[in-house]
Amino acid sequence: MGKRQVERLSAVAVKKATTVGYLPDGGGLYLQISPTGSKSWIYRFTLNKKERQMGLGSYPDVPLAKARELATASRLLAKSGIDPITARDNERNALQQQRTFAECAEEYHQIHQHTWRNEKHASQWTNTLKTYAYPIFGTKAVSDVSKADILAALTPIWTTKSATAARVKQRIHAVLDWAAAKDYRHNHDAGIWAQITRALPAGRGNRGNFAACAYKDVASTLSAIRTSGSDDSAKLALEFIVLTGARTGEVRLAEWSEIDFDGKRRIIPGERMKSGNEHRVPLSPRALEILEAQRGKHPKLIFPNNKGKPYSDMAFTATLRRLGYEFTVHGFRSSFRDWAAEQTSYPHAVCEAALAHTMKDKTEAAYFRSDLFDKRRELMNDWAVYCTEEKPSSVAQTEMATQY
Incomplete structure (x- = not known):
């Protein structure tokens, strides 16, 4: 067919047409005019010896040029033996099934909410994504979330809010992997995270480490804390954190029901542990004195503040800052780990168990069920002794601390 036989209509003719019925443009494309005067496009074709017709949209929402484009695409499908109506419906269904990143994150959160340690942690999980990820790509189809999108969310906070940024990265990673497993995210590249890590700015946040006190200075630091002007309960809680290698929250919320004086141990319930597993803590003589x-x-809390409530994390940090120290409370765990590695011969597994670290090797963890409690008792007793023996290099720090 020539062009004149196929493209019979003009844009002006389509606009002015009023006769009820069908006006052919050629190649199976028709302009349908209803008794009410509304106009729409119809494509007629034959497939498997059956005549079919397919709506291509109303005029003027779909102009003549667009109608011809849609008719051409449908004609090519029909010539290949593919029903263009079925193909269109499948495409619409696929679009309807596309989920945004935010929708996937919410669904992931709902499915996994029983694994969160507490309500606060559950709300923080979604709040960090709402704050840092959603504004960048929350409404974007999860299949379309790119490395550039992820970097746009992480880069501004990577060095200024390193701990938060690391959590956001971990949560984005979890959502995208889950979406890929559910077939919501197509062409997912599991290797993007190494590239993203290399692309993030270098700095403290990129290492994810907490500033730590050198282990040789821990004894003098504890001595300075004991003679500082902070609340007695706060000072003892801070020392207890150091002696037991605990995370701050594990001591702030410590309760008397967890203490077994006869067994010289503390049993922290799983809901307060990062791993979610119950953790037995051997108590050194100094820890028992505390x-x-x-x-x-207090009838319930071991370390209550003067209002009978748990201390905040900042209360302990403030004690360190008043003494002129820049390291963090959490960093004392690194101090302990460095000391254990460099100054003792305790096995790696014993040292890691003392910090309640889970084994990264899942196969090894499946066979290794012991918490090495007796070995850890020896280790923590040695650590407590080390923490009470001041080193000569720390005298100046102790003198400075007594001024507060």
Whole structure:
């Protein structure tokens, strides 16, 4: 067919047409005019010896040029033996099934919410994504979330809010992997994370480490804390954190029901542990002395503040800052780990178990069920002794601390 036989209509003719019925443009494309005067496009074709017709949209929403484009695409499908109506419906269904990143994150959160340690942690999980990820790509189809999108969310906070940025990265990673497993995210490249890590700015946030006190200075630091002007309960809690290698929250919320004085141990319930597993903590003689000093101050909390409530994380940080120290409370765990590695011969597994670290090797973890409690008791007793023996290099720090 020549062009004149196929493209019979003009844009002006389509606009002015009023006769009820079908006006052919050629190649199976028709302009349909209803008795009410509305106009729409119809494509007629034959497939498997059956005549079919397919709506291509109403005029003027779909102009003549667009109608011809749609008719041409449908004609090519029909010539290949593919029903263009079925193909269109499948495409629409696929689009309807596309989920945004935010929708995937919410669904992931709902499915996994029973694994969160507490309500606060569950809300923080989604809040960090709402704050840092959603504004960049929350409404974007999860299949279309790119490395550039992820970097746009992480880069501004990578060095200024390193701990938060690391959590956001971990949560984005979890959502995208889950979406790929559910077939919501297509052409997912699991290797993008190494590229993203290399692309992020270098700095403290990129290492994910907490500033730590050198282990040789821990004894003098504890001595300075004991003679500082902070609340007695706060000072003892801070020392207890150091002696037991605990995370701050594990001591701030510590309760008397967790203490077994006869067994010289503390049993932290799983819901307060990062791993979600119950953790037995051997108590050194000095740790037991601290507990004895706290007896009778509160019926439930071991280390209550002067209002009978748990201390905040900042209360302990403030004690360190008033003494002129720049390291973090959490960094004392690194101090302990460095000391254990460099100054003792305890096996790696014992040192890691003391910090309640889970084994990264899942196969090894499946066969290794012991928490090495007796070995850890020896290790923590040695650590407590080390923490009470001041080193000569720390004298100046102790003198400075007594001024506060």
